[in-house]
């Protein structure tokens with residue numbers, strides 16, 4: 001990890017009382033001058049801010065910070081970013097953290113002033129993590145500048161590994177990493193409902209299935225984001241079709257599956 005430094009910037013986290021907003025507020029509070037949580041409900045903002053030891057700000061003042069991080073549902077991101085971006089000071093930085101970039105990053109660029117920097121970030125971790133050491137983030141530098149560089153440096157100093165990408169490359173990769181993975185788990189859940197409705201299986205759960213079960217529980221907790229990724233990623237339908245076709249081809253067990261398994265591991269592990 002690089003040497004830790006505290007910058008003097010103020011950061012407002014819009015949707016800061018939500019799951020990812022609270023996590024980001026906790027992560028940033030020791031790294032910047034001040035973190036302020038905003039919510040559509042001032043009481044909720046106040047309670048959330050107290051719970052993590054940061055400040056709060058009313059919704060109508062959320063745009064006044066040096067950096068404004070928007071952590072709201074995927075389908076609300078454009079509207080919220082647009083409203084904030086149009087009121088933000090020149091040379092300030094707007095950040096979104098949506099899990100889908102197509103249709104969002106371009107729309108925000110087109111509807112916010114060119115004097116405001118804009119970073120479309122995707123943290124590749126969920127709200128359950130304690131810190132971001134060793135965690136990955138994808139950064140689409142939609143309208144870069146000095147504050148963007150400083151914000152990305154703060155993330156690196158926190159130990160995150162930041163990879164730069166484009167909105168298109170991000171969504172193509174996430175169609176595999178998230179859409180395919182989540183869809184396979186949803187298909188598993190549907191099949192389980194069908195074949196084992198009343199079997200009393202809990203005493204039979206293996207260590208391996210326990211890991212899958214934790215993934216299923218995490219998907220349930222983050223359902224709004226999980227479902228929005230399936231609906232909004234433009235490559236999702238072709239990925240689900242490929243999954244259905246492959247499942248059909250696999251109706252009989254094939255020894256070739258082991259080679260495919262090995263190849264899939266190397267596809268995901270090799271740099």
Ligand SMILES: NC(=O)c1ccc[n+]([C@@H]2O[C@H](COP(=O)([O-])OP(=O)(O)OC[C@H]3O[C@@H](n4cnc5c(N)ncnc54)[C@H](OP(=O)(O)O)[C@@H]3O)[C@@H](O)[C@H]2O)c1
Nearest residue numbers: 015017018019020039040071072074076097098099126222
């Ligand atoms: N969950 C994950 O694993 C994960 C991982 C990476 C990235 N993300 C991204 O993080 C973002 C937030 O996800 P989350 O899981 O933190 O969701 P969340 O817990 O539901 O929090 C979202 C917050 O957005 C606010 N909000 C809802 N509708 C709004 C609207 N119309 N206008 C303004 N604010 C609104 C709500 O705050 P108030 O009611 O207090 O206003 C809510 O607490 C999403 O873009 C998602 O793609 C999520």
